Amino acid sequence: MRFHDIGARARLGDEGEPGFEIFVGGGVGRTPMVGHCIKPFLPRAELLNYFEAILRVYNRYGRRDNKYKARIKILVKDLSVEGFAREVDAEWRHTQGAGSLIPESTFETMEAFFAPPAYGGARATDLAFVAPRAENRPFARWVERNVAPHRHPGHGIVTLSLKKTGVPPGDATADQMDLVAELAERFSGGEIRVSHEQNLILPSVALRDLYALWERARRNGLATPNIGLLTDVVCCPGGDFCALANAKSLPVAAAIQARFDDLDYLFDLGPLELNISGCVNACGHHHIGHIGILGVDKNSEEWYQVTLGGSEGERTRLGRVIGPSFAASDIPEVIERILQAYVRERLAEECFIDTLERIGLEPFKLTVYGERHEAAH
Numbered sequence: 001m002r003f004h005d006i007g008a009r010a011r012l013g014d015e016g017e018p019g020f021e022i023f024v025g026g027g028v029g030r031t032p033m034v035g036h037c038i039k040p041f042l043p044r045a046e047l048l049n050y051f052e053a054i055l056r057v058y059n060r061y062g063r064r065d066n067k068y069k070a071r072i073k074i075l076v077k078d079l080s081v082e083g084f085a086r087e088v089d090a091e092w093r094h095t096q097g098a099g100s101l102i103p104e105s106t107f108e109t110m111e112a113f114f115a116p117p118a119y120g121g122a123r124a125t126d127l128a129f130v131a132p133r134a135e136n137r138p139f140a141r142w143v144e145r146n147v148a149p150h151r152h153p154g155h156g157i158v159t160l161s162l163k164k165t166g167v168p169p170g171d172a173t174a175d176q177m178d179l180v181a182e183l184a185e186r187f188s189g190g191e192i193r194v195s196h197e198q199n200l201i202l203p204s205v206a207l208r209d210l211y212a213l214w215e216r217a218r219r220n221g222l223a224t225p226n227i228g229l230l231t232d233v234v235c236c237p238g239g240d241f242c243a244l245a246n247a248k249s250l251p252v253a254a255a256i257q258a259r260f261d262d263l264d265y266l267f268d269l270g271p272l273e274l275n276i277s278g279c280v281n282a283c284g285h286h287h288i289g290h291i292g293i294l295g296v297d298k299n300s301e302e303w304y305q306v307t308l309g310g311s312e313g314e315r316t317r318l319g320r321v322i323g324p325s326f327a328a329s330d331i332p333e334v335i336e337r338i339l340q341a342y343v344r345e346r347l348a349e350e351c352f353i354d355t356l357e358r359i360g361l362e363p364f365k366l367t368v369y370g371e372r373h374e375a376a377h
Helices: 044-063 072-079 082-094 103-113 127-135 135-148 174-187 207-219 250-259 263-269 327-346 352-359 362-369 371-376
Strands: 006-012 018-024 036-043 148-151 155-160 200-206 274-277 291-298 303-308
Touching: 006 044, 006 291, 018 044, 036 044, 036 082, 044 072, 044 082, 044 103, 072 082, 072 148, 082 155, 103 250, 127 135, 127 155, 127 207, 135 148, 135 207, 135 263, 155 174, 155 207, 200 207, 250 274, 250 327, 291 327, 303 327, 327 352, 352 362
Parallel strands: 274 291
Antiparallel strands: 006 018, 018 036, 148 155, 155 200, 291 303
16 A cells, blocks of 8 residues: 555544545655655545546656656655645645545445345354364464454455465466365355455355365365465566566575475464565565565676565565675575574564564674675674
């Protein structure tokens, strides 16, 4: 949301009315920036009017003379956040309450179309869920990592992992997709969602059905219990498939997954996001990974730059480069050293990003570069 030209986060106003918090000026790529809030609360009926006001301001003042600067994020920086917000509000006043105002009937139509399924009488204490979770450790691990809480009692949100070791991140076969469609029809009201982490989500599954779903998914390579862990890698196609890429991404992801294919170790490390991009266009969103890897070209050779500390959500921030780049063959060892520093420095139950924020980059740089880093200081 805060890494897009325009971002909107749904929220309720002071009186409980639905609306959006509006952000502008985010982006990754060559000049990564975090978006800024210019409207803490916008009534939902005004959403299109406000977006049009943002675009009119950009069309009037944006840099059309330079393709590298023809982005809202550059204009926000030039005008300042406050200045951009003033211009947008001035434009919005011309259409506020009219123009492209979204009628309430449109929202009612959308709400009816996306009506929730009939949940029935599912219970969290159903023996079909409680017993196998207590008796079957692989199933319990999968529930821990791949099933998120649902607001309706007795249900869960299931993420089918497309990050099995040995398979390119995000890839699925035709047979697997047929199976996912079947699982969605049987267990999730026919609904499937795709996450930006390159996995598939069944948004509403009764807890009593989880074991049967897990068995089917496991037999077909869709139940790796690694959601949110190191091997849940977000990765662009890189030089193997993309003409824009400076370096390959998929072999680097494969080497990392193979090196750290130990579930006990992954669970001990805890939540850790790893993102890989094959060029500065940042399709793998390496800027926002806890660990980011960027493929760069140096004298027609592929090298990889490492960043640490990226994050999204409430703690949005860009990762910072830790030092000189590495050859592809060195990357698994570099990741190993970063993890060694984390394990050595973390407090009890402290996740990677919290440890990094507490101690800073220096202990990680020292562990990765050793004497080279000391000599530079």
